[in-house]
Amino acid sequence: MIRAFHVTKRYGSITALRDVNVQIRPGEFVFLTGASGAGKTTFLRMLYRGELPTSGQLIVDGRNVASLRRREVPKYRRRIGLVFQDVRLIEDRSSLENIAFVGRVLGLARAESRRRGMELLKLVGMDHRAELYPPQLSAGEKQRVGLARALMTAPVLLLADEPTGNLDPDTAIEMMRIFRAINRRGTTVVLATHDPDMIAALGRRTLVIEEGRLRSLERTMEQESA
């Protein structure tokens, strides 16, 4: 699903990522971890083509990200679901409208968008909150709506940037349960977090970024430290 060959990203004199080489297989669930500012978000941004590598090759879902033409980017992004720490829901739309809007933006009819939106809200256990607006939702509920929105495009790859960063432990565990359920359906998941407990609890392959360099741990950090 993802292959990076000697990927480097520089911002002026600052090197955010240095000679990254990694492969993530289709259907895999991978954690991306590292200290704040280590380069996790930069790596994710390059995956959804929010940034371009300064050098190296980054292949995602068979496409060379750097060689995508500007007009090809929207189509490419429709294959990728994005979950943000700050969720980014539109405040003046209900939960269902937030999700259905993505469907409509992608060319679905209104009724079809709402139907699929409801299905996804049900998947994340938020169907009973469909008509509520973001300010009426808790942080965990917002995050689940954000996750449902990311799934509206039926993505082959789900990228999540600190999706549990603002959540209490119980809600975070619930979120992870949903991510695992989505992964079991075949969607590749790359989840950035700096929560070692969560990584340990799930026991999945972990990519660690330290000072811009990436290394892959086949076992969890907890297992490693033990």
Added chain:
Amino acid sequence: MRALYRLVVLCVEEAARGIWFHRRVVAPALVVMVVSLVVLGAFMLASDNLNVVLSGWRERGQLQIFLEPDATGAQRQAIEATLGRAAAVEEVRYVGPDEAAALFRADFAELGEVLSLLEDNPLPASYAVTIAAQMRSERVLEQLTEEFATLPGVDGAQYDLQIIGRLELGVRALRLVGVLLGGTVLLAALVTTANVIRVMVFARRREIETMRLVGASEAVVVGRFLVEGGLQGLLAGTFALVVLLTAYSLGLAYLDPDALGFLSILPLRFLRPAMILTLLAGGTVTGLLGAWLAFGPGGVRFE
């Protein structure tokens, strides 16, 4: 085709929603645009009504031959004979000084009283000459006027086209003023709309970024704001028409026709359908251009 239809529907819905939710931001741009379109519409209304009068006069194709006060009967007979021989002349009617005074009183009610104050009727006798429809050109009228003006007993000759020409010049000047004034205000409306759209784009920056990240094409992202600008212009055009129609109806209802002076000769009619469409289209295009400017060179840029 269906995808395009859905895109248009989505853009229109989003635009209407945007205008409603940001109505306080949109209101100033709308007001400026309404004012500019009212100015343009008012000038269109005035020049159109004047054009109706002018074309009526042009169709009449009349020529006036004023007689000298001491013109003899023989001279009048000679003039009538000359007029009778002229191929371009369709009809000749003698207008005596008393009839001329009566016509003047009928046309200008207030000024008519002035005639009563004078000892003698100053209005000369004349011939109202109607030119055959197929001969009504400025060249023919000018030629005939010159010819008839030299006849013995004739004080002078004048044809309507001279007056029409002067009035046409006035209408053209009026139109130019309208275009300049309306255009200037419309330009201000365009810049205001562009700025309002820019503010709205910034206000919804996060929303737009999110749209892009979920794979929305630029047609959707930009299209909704273009439609929003166009819709604002269309709304402004509609409001401007309401203002014009209200002012026109009130004017007709409450203004004394005699107080209008020479304007009382106007048949007075509201804007024709084509002009209404022009005004609506003008507003829509201005709004569209304003929105396009917001995204164009120097416009909003963010990823």
